[in-house]
Amino acid sequence: MVSIDEVARLAGLSTATVSRALSGRGYVSAASRERVTIAARQLGYVVSSRASSLASGRTRNVGVVVPFLDRWFFSTVLSGVSSALMRQGYDITLYNITADEAVRKDVFDVALRRQRVDAVIAVAIELDEEETEQLLALDLPVIAIGGPNPRLDTLTVDDFALARLATEHLLALGHTEIAHIGANPEFDIDFHIPTNRRLGFEQALADAGITPKSAYLEPADFTVDGGYRAAKQLLGRPGPRPTAVFAASDEMAIGAVLAARDLGYRVPEDLSVVGIDGHELGEFFRLTTVDQFPLAQGERAADAVLAKLEGTDDAAAHGALPFELIVRGTTARR
Amino acid sequence: MVSIDEVARLAGLSTATVSRALSGRGYVSAASRERVTIAARQLGYVVSSRASSLASGRTRNVGVVVPFLDRWFFSTVLSGVSSALMRQGYDITLYNITADEAVRKDVFDVALRRQRVDAVIAVAIELDEEETEQLLALDLPVIAIGGPNPRLDTLTVDDFALARLATEHLLALGHTEIAHIGANPEFDIDFHIPTNRRLGFEQALADAGITPKSAYLEPADFTVDGGYRAAKQLLGRPGPRPTAVFAASDEMAIGAVLAARDLGYRVPEDLSVVGIDGHELGEFFRLTTVDQFPLAQGERAADAVLAKLEGTDDAAAHGALPFELIVRGTTARR
DNA sequence: CTGAAAGCGCTAACAT
DNA sequence: ATGTTAGCGCTTTCAG
Numbered sequence: 001m002v003s004i005d006e007v008a009r010l011a012g013l014s015t016a017t018v019s020r021a022l023s024g025r026g027y028v029s030a031a032s033r034e035r036v037t038i039a040a041r042q043l044g045y046v047v048s049s050r051a052s053s054l055a056s057g058r059t060r061n062v063g064v065v066v067p068f069l070d071r072w073f074f075s076t077v078l079s080g081v082s083s084a085l086m087r088q089g090y091d092i093t094l095y096n097i098t099a100d101e102a103v104r105k106d107v108f109d110v111a112l113r114r115q116r117v118d119a120v121i122a123v124a125i126e127l128d129e130e131e132t133e134q135l136l137a138l139d140l141p142v143i144a145i146g147g148p149n150p151r152l153d154t155l156t157v158d159d160f161a162l163a164r165l166a167t168e169h170l171l172a173l174g175h176t177e178i179a180h181i182g183a184n185p186e187f188d189i190d191f192h193i194p195t196n197r198r199l200g201f202e203q204a205l206a207d208a209g210i211t212p213k214s215a216y217l218e219p220a221d222f223t224v225d226g227g228y229r230a231a232k233q234l235l236g237r238p239g240p241r242p243t244a245v246f247a248a249s250d251e252m253a254i255g256a257v258l259a260a261r262d263l264g265y266r267v268p269e270d271l272s273v274v275g276i277d278g279h280e281l282g283e284f285f286r287l288t289t290v291d292q293f294p295l296a297q298g299e300r301a302a303d304a305v306l307a308k309l310e311g312t313d314d315a316a317a318h319g320a321l322p323f324e325l326i327v328r329g330t331t332a333r334r
Numbered sequence: 335m336v337s338i339d340e341v342a343r344l345a346g347l348s349t350a351t352v353s354r355a356l357s358g359r360g361y362v363s364a365a366s367r368e369r370v371t372i373a374a375r376q377l378g379y380v381v382s383s384r385a386s387s388l389a390s391g392r393t394r395n396v397g398v399v400v401p402f403l404d405r406w407f408f409s410t411v412l413s414g415v416s417s418a419l420m421r422q423g424y425d426i427t428l429y430n431i432t433a434d435e436a437v438r439k440d441v442f443d444v445a446l447r448r449q450r451v452d453a454v455i456a457v458a459i460e461l462d463e464e465e466t467e468q469l470l471a472l473d474l475p476v477i478a479i480g481g482p483n484p485r486l487d488t489l490t491v492d493d494f495a496l497a498r499l500a501t502e503h504l505l506a507l508g509h510t511e512i513a514h515i516g517a518n519p520e521f522d523i524d525f526h527i528p529t530n531r532r533l534g535f536e537q538a539l540a541d542a543g544i545t546p547k548s549a550y551l552e553p554a555d556f557t558v559d560g561g562y563r564a565a566k567q568l569l570g571r572p573g574p575r576p577t578a579v580f581a582a583s584d585e586m587a588i589g590a591v592l593a594a595r596d597l598g599y600r601v602p603e604d605l606s607v608v609g610i611d612g613h614e615l616g617e618f619f620r621l622t623t624v625d626q627f628p629l630a631q632g633e634r635a636a637d638a639v640l641a642k643l644e645g646t647d648d649a650a651a652h653g654a655l656p657f658e659l660i661v662r663g664t665t666a667r668r
Numbered sequence: 669c670t671g672a673a674a675g676c677g678c679t680a681a682c683a684t
Numbered sequence: 685a686t687g688t689t690a691g692c693g694c695t696t697t698c699a700g
Binding site for chain 4: 001003004005015016019020023025026047048050051052053054055056057
């Protein structure tokens with residue numbers, strides 16, 4: 001590995017000047033800068049992040065904490081984070097919180113405290129008091145996607161509003177018998193998204209003067225299969241039958257569409273289905289959805305963290321995340 | 335941040351002994367080890383990776399290079415890599431090679447050379463001569479998944495054999511009119527998987543004395559939508575109609591199943607469909623497939639890299655990757 | 669604008 | 685088994 005001394009020697013300057021020229025910190029004459037650049041390129045010199053970070057305290061590396069790597073939403077957010085960060089010459093190190101409590105604890109107790117990162121992005125993690133405390137104790141810029149967590153800077157999408165919008169779309173099409181696939185009423189306090197989406201759904205109904213039928217509330221686990229099973233129940237049970245389904249995620253919505261077809265119902269003629277997320281398969285299934293632009297969420301989180309790191313206090317760090325109703329082919333007038 | 339000196343002081347020992355006790359390298363009496371452990375825990379001390387890696391040359395961090403983050407196969411492999419590495423206390427930093435040539439170049443020219451990682455895992459990247467050279471020049475353990483690359487240690491799944499197995503399954507069920515969705519004959523030299531799968535398919539047919547019909551070769555882009563379109567062509571065109579389809583990926587196979595249904599064909603009664611990969615949605619669609627266990631591939635790559643790092647030369651580094659025919663509901667006797 | 673030199677926090681000889 | 689000490693390769697005062 002070629003070191004800074006060699007560059008200095010070749011450029012005929014001190015290591016201090018080389019360091020300044022390469023990092024852009026401090027005064028360097030144009031002529032010196034030029035010579036350094038040439039010498040560095042000629043030798044193929046790359047600053048050692050180990051040495052540089054020990055001396056400067058900066059690593060040019062951001063930690064990203066995610067609960068899943070192999071689910072579409074999270075890997076899409078991650079992809080957005082990664083592209084925005086790499087573009088600025090930052091690396092990203094990944095902390096995958098799994099179901100394994102020991103791993104989770106290790107991430108907060110040890111891994112994040114190794115001084116390997118300049119900042120942390122936490123994606124859709126429900127942090128408890130202690131974990132929030134630990135993140136704060138790192139004394140590093142932290143951005144959370146998801147939350148909201150009052151003690152952290154959070155990029156939040158208003159799940160209540162998303163769900164209400166999706167439901168209002170159904171109402172506007174004349175539906176009144178609308179079922180909900182998602183959280184069950186007594187769902188945990190720990191993970192808010194399903195509950196918020198159910199509340200937004202109920203609010204929209206209430207605003208339209210409709211009392212939600214409990215038989216129209218079908219819990220499911222946010223997978224295609226879960227949505228499929230839930231829809232089969234909803235459509236197969238004797239008694240009143242919904243003319244529309246609001247699914248709290250696109251994957252469940254896709255499952256619902258397939259279930260309806262399997263039962264012989266036409267979508268959207270016999271049943272309208274709307275989802276939430278903006279899943280990549282939505283287009284293929286002609287799914288009406290409320291897109292929350294997860295790729296952009298990741299990019300925005302990266303921008304926010306960069307703004308904090310560079311001191312340019314950016315508006316991206318605050319404010320609510322955008323969402324948009326995308327009307328495709330799975331919803332129609334009743 | 336508490337430093338090693340404070341731990342040493344509290345334990346009444348030198349920093350050298352603390353370092354030895356914590357890293358497990360060199361002799362430390364049980365009593366000293368105990369006192370160090372207690373002092374470290376009491377102070378909440380975590381070794382600074384910046385300082386440690388500068389002094390020792392080890393970072394306990396592995397670089398993972400992937401071409402996509404938001405595609406199921408890659409994020410699943412990544413998930414396997416991550417869990418195996420975190421279990422051993424390693425961090426992982428992510429290098430996402432995108433379509434952007436500048437980003438790709440920057441990863442090999444700069445990012446990987448920052449001395450941030452102890453080893454590299456390259457997932458399904460077709461490396462050119464120069465990139466291979468650059469990886470080798472890092473002088474670090476490197477494991478490639480995919481390849482094969484004669485100059486690198488590679489974990490390879492035999493795509494030819496996978497495709498042949500899938501095709502033989504169809505043949506064994508009595509099919510002779512078998513179509514292929516995947517690479518087109520004049521596909522690039524750059525990305526071998528599609529081509530190898532087509533060759534395996536053709537070999538199986540040849541072994542059964544069947545000449546592949548060129549009309550049964552339908553190129554597609556490895557997405558659900560691509561598989562759907564391809565199957566529609568195959569089934570909708572006038573002329574001979576296949577009774578079975580071999581799709582070179584599960585996502586295309588799922589598209590083919592949906593296309594067949596939309597055209598009014600029953601699967602598997604009118605059309606058998608087999609895929610490759612072991613996609614998470616395969617179970618839902620009752621898809622017959624050849625599973626290549628991507629999660630396990632990731633874990634195995636991680637194990638191989640760890641073996642190289644710890645010097646325990648592990649068999650995991652070599653040998654072919656396993657695969658298995660999973661017969662579910664989309665294939666039947668003709 | 670540039671150079672000398674003192675660390676950054678740890679590890680690894682080396683000595684004991 | 686433990687302590688002393690010299691770096692690891694940079695960055696950043698501080699002088700000039």
